Amino acid sequence: MSDLAPLAEAVAVDPLVGHPADYHVFHNFLERCKELPAITTAVVWPLSSVALRGAIEAAEEGLIEPTLIGDEAEMKALADEIGVDISNYPILQADTESRAAELGCIMCRSGNAQAIMKGSLHTDELMRAAMNKDTGLRTNRRISHVFVMDTPAYDRTLLISDAAINITPELEDKVHIIQNAIDLAHALGIPEPKVALLSAVETVNPKIKSTLDAAALCKMADRGQITGGILDGPLAFDTAVSARAAEIKKLESPVVGQADILVVPDLESGNMLAKQLEYLGGAQMAGVVLGARVPAILTSRADSAETRLTSCAVAVLMHYATHPVIKV
Known part of the structure; x- marks a missing residue:
């Protein structure tokens, strides 16, 4: 018998973490969001299939109201390629990733977006715009x-x-x-x-x-x-x-x-x-990124559409924690 066999048996019988394996968190977040209005969201450079599909699925789930920021012709071609309808969503033309990030921050600073969402651009590109002292999204908190x-x-x-x-x-x-x-x-x-x-x-x-x-x-x-x-x-x-x-x-x-x-x-x-x-x-x-003027939905370019959907739900809950819904 291997010297490791008794250890393996002990771990199997008496695990240090005894919770049964299941998913129990994200479903609750999505359920809570069903009672909340969608938040307006600047979606920056959604020029990969996962990024664009994730934004549209979040919109269809009632989590966000997206404005798509990027090269309009490329986004429409990508939407046709992956079978996604973006005709109902506003588009802001941006020729470069840096310009798209800048426009997203302008939308948030002006109150036209309640969140900003990273598309397929690199994190550094988005955060460079967000952390600009004069035109970005900084507050007295560290991001x-x-x-x-x-x-x-x-x-x-x-x-x-x-x-x-x-x-x-x-x-x-x-x-x-x-x-x-x-x-x-x-x-x-x-x-x-x-x-x-x-x-x-x-x-x-x-x-x-x-x-x-x-x-x-x-x-x-x-x-x-x-x-x-x-x-x-x-x-x-x-x-x-x-x-x-x-x-x-x-x-x-x-x-x-x-x-x-x-x-x-x-x-x-x-x-x-x-x-x-x-x-x-x-x-x-x-x-999600915290400490800015608005929640920033920040996911990896390799993340799935499902991950982006849940990240949107977290941003929704974060927004309404400081901006409660006023019931008439």
């Missing part, structure tokens, strides 16, 4: 990205930040990253999210900067500099999501084993974590 995960083996909505915008965030940046994620969690129906500040270990080590940041951030939350959530860290990934792992390591806190938000040390670790959960763990994920 950050959140992956919202529907993970089969985990019985909670899981948010991961930041895995797409801030490369090596400093302590002050992480304050904004955390507050943005907490505010999104509230919009998604999590009234007091549990925030795990991830590192490689659970103890403060002066040689590991993420542990020092985690300790400082927890104290800042104690002093009211971060509000609306419960913070703990440093925590390793296993103790953040597994009560059994925390028990083995003799850790006790309101966060261990039931984190709603995972705050990663840097973009590389966050991006790898999210995509490992997606490709090897079977997770579904949505992507």
Whole structure:
């Protein structure tokens, strides 16, 4: 018998995460959106089949009212090729990706769009326009990205930040990253999210900067500099999501084993974590950018139309969390 056989058997009998494998998060988001009006959305450069189809399907689901921004002739040719009808949607002509991104930001700044959606252009191109100090979408908050995960083996909505915008965030940046994620969690129906500040270990080590940041951030939350959530860290990934792992390591806190938000040390670790959960763990994920004037629906060019649909739903819930529907 292999030396690994007893370990494999133990994991099969006593898994560290015992939730039955199912999807339980994104369906609820889409159901909630059925009670809400569609949001006007600037769709920037939807010149791939997935990008264009995702925008139109989101419109047909009643999530967004899109304005398509890009080369009109190319979009119409693509629509004919993939069998999508775009005749009912306004089109803004843009000859280049950068001009399309600029027009999308102008629509949002003028109040003609309540969200902006990335099409098939590169993320840097869209964010360069959005982060322009004079003509972009910046506020007094630092802009950050959140992956919202529907993970089969985990019985909670899981948010991961930041895995797409801030490369090596400093302590002050992480304050904004955390507050943005907490505010999104509230919009998604999590009234007091549990925030795990991830590192490689659970103890403060002066040689590991993420542990020092985690300790400082927890104290800042104690002093009211971060509000609306419960913070703990440093925590390793296993103790953040597994009560059994925390028990083995003799850790006790309101966060261990039931984190709603995972705050990663840097973009590389966050991006790898999210995509490992997606490709090897079977997770579904949505992507949204926070801290701007409007929600930015930011997905990978490789993402499916289904992912873009759910990302739109997250943006809808985020919009109406700060702009409640007035019932007549």
